[in-house]
Amino acid sequence: MRVVFMGTPDFSVPVLETLHAEHEIVAVYSQPPRPAGRGKKERPSPVHARALELGLAVRTPVNFKQTETREAFAALGADVAVVVAYGLILPQAILDAPRKGCLNIHASLLPRWRGAAPIHRAIMSGDAATGVCIMQMEAGLDTGPVLLREETTIGASETTGELHDRLSAMGARLIVQALARIDALTPEAQPSEGVTYAQKIDKAEAHVDWTEAAEEVCRKINGLSPFPGAWTEIDGERIKLLRAEVLDSEGAAGTTAEAFVVYCGTGAVRVLEAQREGKRPMPTTELLKGLTLPASLI
Template sequence: MRVIFMGTPDFSVPALRAIAASHEVVAVYSQPPRAAGRGQKPRPSPVHRTADELGLPVRTPERLKSPEDQAEFAALDADVAVVVAYGLILPQAVLDAPRLGCLNIHASLLPRWRGAAPIHRAIMAGDAETGVAIMQMEAGLDTGPVLAETRTLIGPQDTTADLHDRLSAMGAELITRTLENLPLPATQQPADGVTYANKIDKAEARIDWNRPATEIDRQIRALSPFPGAWCMIGEERVKLLRSRLTEGSGVAGQVITGFVIACGEGAIEILEAQREGKRPMPASEILRGLTLPESLG
């Protein structure tokens, strides 16, 4: 089929590679290059770089609202557009242009966790499972009918980074199977069970040791690697990137032993952390160069 691919971050790359291996990708749409790095030079997105590697034409409009942009999109005469974390709202004229419409790969089991941060929110809420849904796009925010889905358990030590990579690969496989079998019957999302995955706010990242260990453990894993849940260790701000629930009790924030910290209820063990200006390191390596105080802030 003639496919338009629309995506921007690393999460989208496996799907682009999988589709390009089986179909004619007539154009790749991605966010414009953004200033990054020490020199603040414009840097193409991961999808843009992958498209260049594959020899695919790339378009990077700031928006898709102008008649000219929409006419160029329609002129591609695509059978379908596949959208994966593109980052722009698609006007109705764009949604309607491909013969089979626009399909979105969404990293949740819709209607749970519509919106910007479904992986983070699933872990933070303590969900037992998540997955990937292929949705027929419409004007509402992730409200369209679902054509296919696949599920995975959320393990007790899974971080957002872990689930990101797993769901990205699952999405690539699922969209490939979906495109092979189009058109497919679509199932309307139920009205019950709708939740919204609001964008992560950095204000959510500071750890309050008075909260239960289960909540702090989810916070650490959900915000790893970015923005990274953090606490003060002495005068230094340290990101905590991996953790697990463990036995122990004490005053909230108390260092019980090693890197085991008492919480408002229960305790957690820190498995990986990152000091300021340093790379992420296992807890055992961190403790060789950092003496923990009696309690953390």
């Protein structure tokens, strides 16, 4: 099939690679390069960079408001557009241009966690399972009918980074199946019950409140790992907490014990992986060789 691929972050790259091996990618759309790094030089998105390595044509419009931009898209004569974490709103003219429409790969079990941060929110909310949906796109935010879905269990101490990689691979596999059977699949409307929205992660959410229940603290740590990273302060230094587990133990909220155990409002957590400022992530057994844990983090 003649496919237009539309994506931006790392999550989208395995999907691009899989589609490139199976179909003709007539163009790749990605968000424009952004300033990044210490020098603030413009850096292409992960999808943009990988597409160039694959020898694919890349387009980076700021939006689709211009008639010329819409006409250029329609002129590609695509059979289908595959959209995964693109980050731009597609007007109806774009949704209607490909012969078989636009399909979106969404990393949740719709209608739960529509929106920007479904992987983070699933872990932070303590969901037992999540998955991937292949959805026919329409004007609403992740409201379109679902063609295929697959569920997976969320591990007890699984981080967003780990689940991200698993769901990306799942999405790549499912979209190949969807395109192979596209004329035989029956779109299923999303139910009106169970709708939730995965709001974009605000960095202000990342500060750990040790007076919360251990389960909530643990979900925050694992759900915000590796980015933006939940954090606590030790001797004026911000320490990123990247993996934790819940312990059945009680103590005064914020007080600590050996092996980076911290008591919470109820229960306790053991921090398993953390990162000091300017350093690499490391197991806390290694981190504590150069850092003294105070008696309390409150």
